[in-house]
Amino acid sequence: MEWVFLVGGDLREQVVEVRRIDDRGDGIKLVIGGSTLSVISAYAPRVGLDEEAKKRFYEELDEVVRGIPNTEKIVIGGDFNGHIGATSSGFDDVHGGFGFGVRNGGGAFRLC
Known part of the structure; x- marks a missing residue:
């Protein structure tokens, strides 16, 4: 799969x-x-894939x-396959309050 970044206007330079x-x-x-x-x-492995694949993904992202x-x-x-929710409660340092919905376990893990 090939990815594309769209950069417009003056930012291209x-x-x-x-x-x-x-x-x-x-x-x-x-x-x-x-x-x-x-x-x-970055795009995390889908929900339901083995934990080893997810672990490898996050280790590689950490290295980058x-x-x-x-x-x-x-x-x-x-897409990190987690919901961080609308409120920053307890994660003010890393959550800007721009999420939506309710935080799930996968989303809480992403914020840590």
């Missing part, structure tokens, strides 16, 4: 790197106003994130 991570994700790096932004698009210098801002999006 800010793209400094596009890279394929693996069959479950890609990344793009932009320099905007003197700050570097790394955007990762740890490889990004701490001077860069990181945005991770995609």
Whole structure:
């Protein structure tokens, strides 16, 4: 499967790197106003797949994130097969309050 990042307008000139991570994700790096932004698009294994596949996915994602210098801002999006819910209760550091619905176990795990 091939992934596509759509970057429009003036932001196209800010793209400094596009890279394929693996069959479950890609990344793009932009320099905007003197700050570097790394955007990762990742897709977790579906609910019902074995726990080992899920564990491998998160270990690989962790490795990618740890490889990004701490001077860069990181945005991770995609489908993690969990619902984080509408409220940030207890996760104010990582949940901006932009979710919807009710948090489930998979969503709580993603916020930790």
